[in-house]
Amino acid sequence: MNATATKPEAFPEKHYVNAEYGIRSWLLTTDHKRIALLYLVSVTGFFFIGGIFAALIRIHLLTPAGYLVTPETYNKLFTMHGVAMIFFFLIPAIPAVLGNFLIPLMIGAKDLAFPRINLLSWYLYMIGGGLVLFSFLSGGLDTGWTFYTPLSSVYSNSAVAPAVLGIFINGFSSILTGLNFLVTIHTMRAPGMTWFRMPMFVWTHYATSIIMILGTPVVATTLALAGMERLFHLGFFNPALGGDPVLFQHLFWFYSHPAVYIMILPAMGVISEIITTFARKPLFGYKVMTAASLAIAVVGFLVWTHHMFVAGQSTYAALAFSLLTMLVAVPSAVKTFNWTATMYKGSVSYDTPMLYAFGFIGLFLIGGLTGLFLGTLGTDIHIHDTMFVVAHFHYIMVGGAVFGYMGGLHLWWPKISGRMYPEFVARISAIVLFVGFNMTFFPQFVMGYIGMPRRYHTYPPEFQVLNVLSTAGASILAIGYIVPIFYLLWSIRHGAIAGRNPWPSTGLEWQTASPPPTENFAVTPEVTWEAYDFDNRPDLGLARAADRGHK
Amino acid sequence: MSEHIVSRGIYAGIGATLLIFTGITYYAATVDLGPLNVVIALTIATFKASLVVLYFMHARYSPRRTQLVIVAGFFWLALLLGMTLSDYLTRAWQSI
């Protein structure tokens, strides 16, 4: 091991990609790594579909009168942007791609507990995605990604039914992925891999799985009821027939608020891995971090009605939920504190994943703190349904989840592909993404705060400067998304050979070849070290902290 | 995970109890007890469901982890029902 860490390694002859050939070997694979690649391709597809809608929205908002599309089309654009991005990119992105690829590797297992169910999850995702695309193409969707009734169930003239069915089916993909992860983490750990030796990435996926398992079924029911209401003219959520639209919102947000944590928790896991790797230090407050992950999963379920402060719910319930909302900030703040503390006196290097991690911490901080504005009952009434909300959740979802995804993709690209990406271009690209992102969304905080509502296809002329700024930023943002596609694809052929453990890092996934063989490990590994124990791992070829000259 | 084999006698006893309580729940519904009717109905249903979970589904003899999963499931169901009802039931408190 010592020798291999210092000598340049050869590319493995046999690995999971060339283990079998032909389209059949991919479409019928049960290898978690191959399924992860299937997901990688499909979520990237949905990301760019959603991205096109976003681009059209930003171009439309260049002028106050909005000449590009009709008001109806504008409604469809932001709806389809939301649906594509949330249900088909953000929710599956990190768990289904990185989680799928890494969880068995990180805990020393040969595969997930239920490999065939894992493949089924991907097919459900594709069927759901296909139905949603069908809805986009056959009239579009204009209900908002939240499908509020009775607009979605009675009044909308767009293709609601196939979209609802698609998201319903996709929900089962998410449920089964969560179930698979949870059972795998419980039952498939290698000898010696105790709960508190697991990487934080696995812990955050454990917490994410809990949300997927307990939340997703509820949104499935909700959408099924709304869909039946639309098809058979029933009245569960239709006030004209005695139903209650607020009930729909309760049921919808019972899942869709925790869904935010489905997007952000895995990203937090990625960031923990990146920071320990590039600060060459154990994660500060490891056990507190695990507790914080679980706390986010649990407390995340107690705050959903803060989306409904102005929807007519009881003031007393709103007060209680506003208070509970403040509680979620605590574990999130603990995590941010621990990441910074991990870097303190570490030997920090500024590789691409680390740049994304820095971006994550800063943007998540802004996103989280502006969330407190929105969770506070009085302030929310002022900024509810303004661009401020749009800016807030993009800071969490793009600044948080997407930066985490990009950082993770770069950190584990050598493991996935066996090749290094070009470091310099990648760093520039990360910086471009950060700049573009802030330029796009920071102005939206300002325009929202001074009164520009969200989801309007037109706006008063005084908001134009801010909107132009935002659109200009979006063009830069687009470059930051497109460039990695090119250099990552380029690196598959031309990148330097990565070797087992290029950074180096402590996880089990770095002990096997890059790319790993189909069965992951030649021999089932036995874990004898604690998580992130950089100091007592001579096999990594690192100097001990004491010898590195730290006081 | 060693399997616990529940005896046939216990199964028969539980089955009979479930049938008896089905009868009781019907007769309880024929008596007018005001709001207590629904409380009694749900209490009996929960008692019956607990018997099924504990004995037919072996939860009583299952590993801790399985028991935790069951408790978590019902806890989250209670969260969903209870916290939503907390909105509906406090709406009438407002004087405006």
Added chain:
Amino acid sequence: MHRTGELYGHFKTPGQQREAASLGMWVFLITEIMFFGGIFLTYAINRSMYPDIFAEASRELNVRMGGINTAVLIASSFTMAMAVWASQTGKKKQLTLFLILTLILGSVFLGVKYFEYAEKFHHHLVPGRNFQFPGDVGSRAHAQLFFSLYFGMTGLHALHMIVGAGLLLWLVKESLRGRYTPQYNTPVELVGLYWHFVDIIWIYLFPLLYLIDRH
């Protein structure tokens, strides 16, 4: 994913495989609880808004058929439990017998359900254009809410029964081949868990739908 005998290659021991399967099934049942939970919540809110109409509409349901079905389902749960017992103690003939009995009782339940649904069609109690209910437009709409929930909840339950019947059919076929032994009976155990869960849903549906107000 190769397998030797009953053990899939990615598991180290049969114990690990059984543990994973059992935990997986329980977690799946938890998702089912939440799935039904959403409908139960819809029911609770609607009933609390229109208690009188719900009571009136509930009296339209056939409590005898509902009661018989409850007994049938409890009996099927008992036979299923006995099937698990037979598989654990290696009584292969009894296993097949109890599985078939469970399947028959499940089919009886679905048969009774069919006649109940047919009756509702005859009485114009199916939500839609031909829905009829005494009273003004409001009470008609609210009664229709009750029947939408009735068909939604019992329909979803019946769907689960049909899936369960399919699983039982598969178990019968495999048990005839003598596949289940005291060492390997996980499928019987897991289908059992599922079947009992479906029974539990009905234990709640019966008083909530049929017995709102019977005095």
